[in-house]
Amino acid sequence: MTVREAAVAGAVLAVLAVLAAGGCTTAAGPGGATPTVSSQSASAPADTHGWTAQRLRGALAKRPGVTRTAKATVQNGLVGAVFTRNADGDHFCTASVVDSAGLNLIVTAAHCVWDPGLGQRSDLVFVPGYRDGETPSGVWPLLAVSVDQAWKDDADPDVDVAFAVVQPQGGRQVQQVLGANRLGVDRGYRLPVKVTGYPGAADVPITCGNTTSEQSPTQLRIDCPDWTGGTSGSPWVTDFDPDTRTGTVVGVIGGYQEGGDSPDTSYSSYFGDRVQALYDRATG
Missing domain, CATH: 2.40.10.10 (Trypsin-like serine proteases)
Structure with missing residues (x-):
């Protein structure tokens, strides 16, 4: 710095x-x-x-x-910070739980999770309700990321959106724990x-x-x-x-x-x- x-x-x-x-x-x-x-x-x-x-x-x-x-x-923990690997470092983006049949989906910006020059960013985790170093609702690793092909190819700003499946914790999916926005x-x-x-x-x-x-x-x-x-x-x-x-x-x-x-x-x-x-x- x-x-x-x-x-x-x-x-x-x-x-x-x-x-x-x-x-x-x-x-x-x-x-x-x-x-x-x-x-x-x-x-x-x-x-x-x-x-x-x-x-x-x-x-x-x-x-x-x-x-x-x-x-x-207002979001009751549906919103969380995005970190690399764990909550000990610096958070750089935000994501939130969105309703899905698998009960395991979050939404964020494509540029948070996918670099058109390098591909998917690895070792990302979603920490809902993060506050002052505390992780009250757990740490949820991102498993699979979906971005539009136009973002992958050209960083098209009209599709700067990503959906990501997160890993279950303690046998429960993230939506079962927190609920979800539509x-x-x-x-x-x-x-x-x-x-x-x-x-x-x-x-x-x-x-x-x-x-x-x-x-x-x-x-x-x-x-x-x-x-x-x-x-x-x-x-x-x-x-x-x-x-x-x-x-x-x-x-x-x-x-x-x-x-x-x-x-x-x-x-x-x-x-x-x-x-x-x-x-x-x-x-x-």
Whole structure:
């Protein structure tokens, strides 16, 4: 970590400490598994993109029209951090449980699990409900990953979505333990959603609520102030039922610019026929 990265990481953690003590809430955002200049990645312990002193001060002021919470309880553990090998290292992406006949499926961004130049990333694990080093719902290794051929060949941003089968633990599948969100396909471009994910510089999940809009016919966007690196794959959930604590996932942070190169706007590939076909292949 460079001196600048360390300084920014310290500032981010200081903000999070203020939040934990009862201050205003903040957020951190789109993350990729591989650092690039334009994408908001968080394969390092802290991602500096967007965290100027002014942004850090602004993160403490809640902006109108957007709801943000430091304790992302709305998903009841369906959302988890993605690590390499185990939960002792750095988490770099987010995933969530999605309903399937096998009761064993998660959804995330394709760029979190598959490098078009190298293939599937190995030794990845899903840690639902991760918080402050604790793994309350276990560590679930990824067994099989399904991504669209257009992502494998050309990193097509319109299919920056992946489904992964996770290994059962203690004789039970992940959906049996946690429940699951439904998959929402062709739900349109304007939907009220909550986006929950794990910032690369924090060990607790955060949530932003807002209404999506059309970036293009194949991309959704959402405005969530001050989302920096580390949360690619975070689910966009609509129709949330507070009784079951589940809803319908209609996007994941990814797609255009692998989720966005601005900390205030995030993107998702539109969940249409291609995502449905990918889901069918993953569960077939």
